[in-house]
Amino acid sequence: MTPEGGRFELSLTVSPADIDALGHVNNVVYLRWVQDAAIAHWRVVATPELRATLLWVVLRHEIDYKRPAYEGETLRVQTWVSEALRRRFVRHTEFLRAEDGRLLVRARTLWCPVDRHTRKAVATGPEVRACLLKPMPTMPEQED
Secondary structure, three states, rough: OOOOHHHHHEEEEHHHHHHHOOOOOOOHHHHHHHHHHHHHHHHOOOHHHHHEEEEEEEEEEEEEEEOOOOOEEEEEEEEEEEOOOOOOOEEEEEEOOOOOEEEEEEEEEEEEEEEOOOOOOOOOOHHHHHHOOOOOOHHHEEOO
């Protein structure tokens, strides 16, 4: 499946709390947003049964910062899973300035499913891969 088919999108507005001493969005904030987007995507696509049994942990983050974002700007956040194995899921997240569509940040994150109760890594079945790879509608704007 091409990444475009399973993209999940949400919108956010940069708040004063997101800004660092350099006057733009802090790197740690982008990391939080990567996680927030992944969680929002999972909540939309997973069945109640899957949400009740699985949690996700990050194994690795790679982030490329292309351009800064500033207070008051609206960002489009797109995330999708490109590779879905039994215990490893490659998730991509892109941050685009809503005004002009310019790419600001690109992240590639490796996630591992864990059992909600034992907190141990688990192998997933095809239903998890299917829900993460299916085409997604655009999400409405999210308030901070």
